[in-house]
Amino acid sequence: MPTVDATPRDVQWVNTYSSADAVFAYSEFGRDTLLKQCDSINFVDIASPAASKCFTPVADKRQHKSDMGLSPDTFIVGTVMRNQKRKLYPDLFKSFRKFLDLTDDNNTFLYCHTYYPDVGWDIPRLLDEYGLSSRVLFTYKCKSCGNISVNFFQDTMQVCDKCGKFANVMVGLSNSIGEQDLSNVYNTFDVYVQYANSEGFGMPQLEAAYCGLPVMSTYYSAMESVIDNIGGIPIEPLSYYLECETGCNRAVPDNEAFVSKLIDLHSQKENIPKIGSDIREKATNHYSWDKAAEAWAKHINTVKIRDPRETWLS
Numbered sequence: 001m002p003t004v005d006a007t008p009r010d011v012q013w014v015n016t017y018s019s020a021d022a023v024f025a026y027s028e029f030g031r032d033t034l035l036k037q038c039d040s041i042n043f044v045d046i047a048s049p050a051a052s053k054c055f056t057p058v059a060d061k062r063q064h065k066s067d068m069g070l071s072p073d074t075f076i077v078g079t080v081m082r083n084q085k086r087k088l089y090p091d092l093f094k095s096f097r098k099f100l101d102l103t104d105d106n107n108t109f110l111y112c113h114t115y116y117p118d119v120g121w122d123i124p125r126l127l128d129e130y131g132l133s134s135r136v137l138f139t140y141k142c143k144s145c146g147n148i149s150v151n152f153f154q155d156t157m158q159v160c161d162k163c164g165k166f167a168n169v170m171v172g173l174s175n176s177i178g179e180q181d182l183s184n185v186y187n188t189f190d191v192y193v194q195y196a197n198s199e200g201f202g203m204p205q206l207e208a209a210y211c212g213l214p215v216m217s218t219y220y221s222a223m224e225s226v227i228d229n230i231g232g233i234p235i236e237p238l239s240y241y242l243e244c245e246t247g248c249n250r251a252v253p254d255n256e257a258f259v260s261k262l263i264d265l266h267s268q269k270e271n272i273p274k275i276g277s278d279i280r281e282k283a284t285n286h287y288s289w290d291k292a293a294e295a296w297a298k299h300i301n302t303v304k305i306r307d308p309r310e311t312w313l314s
Contacts, residue, residue: 001047003200004030005221006248007037014038022299026201027225047295049201050287054179057212057280058187068188069150071107075266076137078111078189078213080182080204081196083118088218088253090126092195095255097130099262108266111137113185115172116156127153139171139185148181150188186211190272191265195235195258197250199223205232209283212276214265216258220251230283233261 001024002009002017009017014037017023022044025031034041058064062072070076077096081087089112096110110132116123127133133152140149142160144167151158160168169175177185186192192208194217201222209215209230217223219234227234235258237251265272 001025002030002034003222004033005198005200006243006246006250007033007221008248009033009037010247014041017041021303024295024299027222028228029222029225030200044299045295047292048287049203049206049292050289051203051206051210051283052179055183055186055207055210057276058184061187061190064184064187068184070137070188073107075105075108075269076111076189077108077191077193077262078113078186078208079193079195080113080186080207081194083114083116083120083123085120086197086250087114087120088195088197089114089121089123091253091255092193093126093130093132093136095195095258095262096135097132098255098259099266100135102259103263103266105266109135109137111150111185111189113139113171113182115170115175116153118172124153124155139177140168141171141175141177143167143169143175148177148184150185182207183211186213189213190269191216191262193235193258193262194218194223195253196223197252198248202226205230206283206287209279212273212280214272214275215279216261216265218251218253229286230279232279233265235261 003026017034018038018040023041024044024047026048028046031046035043065072127136137150138153140151142163144165145160145163147160147162149161156170158168159166171177186208192213192215194202194205196218198221205215205217205226215232216235217227217232219227219236235253238254239252240249241252243250
């Protein structure tokens with residue numbers, strides 16, 4: 001079950017897949033890419049993951065924002081992406097800057113649930129370059145008292161408002177939060193965006209959809225499949241570039257198109273709950289662990305059981 005995050009696949013990888021007794025995929029994009037490159041792959045089915053039941057809309061979003069330390073009237077464009085090369089934070093920041101300039105809205109913020117420093121971008125430099133130091137929010141968790149807070153960037157560590165200790169650290173792999181706390185983060189968003197050049201699936205899209213958010217994603221790789229299945233908002237690639245490390249094509253999303261679609265959503269704020277509700281319904285209907293398990297069970301039940309002396313006891 002390979003994570004097909006771009007096309008084409010390396011020939012050696014495809015040869016490995018074709019030697020397997022059975023092959024599954026995470027997405028329709030993965031299935032189509034594999035079968036297009038090799039007709040001798042014994043492809044079985046798509047067994048997409050599902051999001052946890054923790055990810056669900058809150059009853060009162062205004063009150064929830066207030067509980068998270070935000071003004072109930074803020075409009076939040078959010079993303080949950082690790083700070084790594086293929087997550088396009090420079091383009092996201094540049095586009096958000098243009099959105100602010102065109103709308104002149106002082107009550108809209110970008111919320112990036114990410115970490116710095118990591119293996120990707122220089123977040124402080126990007127904030128400074130695009131004049132976004134007071135317009136981009138991040139998640140912090142105190143290593144002393146465990147309090148989770150939302151704040152502007154103040155280095156990787158700051159003083160905790162709750163316990164007063166200098167132990168409030170940006171959330172990341174070494175300072176993680178649980179699914180329910182992550183659901184609380186999603187529910188501060190009004191719109192979710194996945195701005196990446198490729199994805200093997202892109203679980204945050206599904207988690208955001210389960211929380212009843214309009215989902216915008218680069219229309220390429222598995223993100224394309226998710227957007228189609230949940231009725232999300234595609235950001236068409238402007239072009240593609242060949243990555244020398246993998247020989248795969250990576251997408252360059254159309255920043256102008258993203259800004260235009262974000263402005264359109266922003267102008268119809270009253271319709272956003274309905275848009276998000278429709279997306280949630282499609283997401284929960286299409287993606288479930290029961291469906292994934294059924295795909296696996298259906299195949300496993302067709303496999304002839306060999307004599308253990310030929311296998312484990314050979």
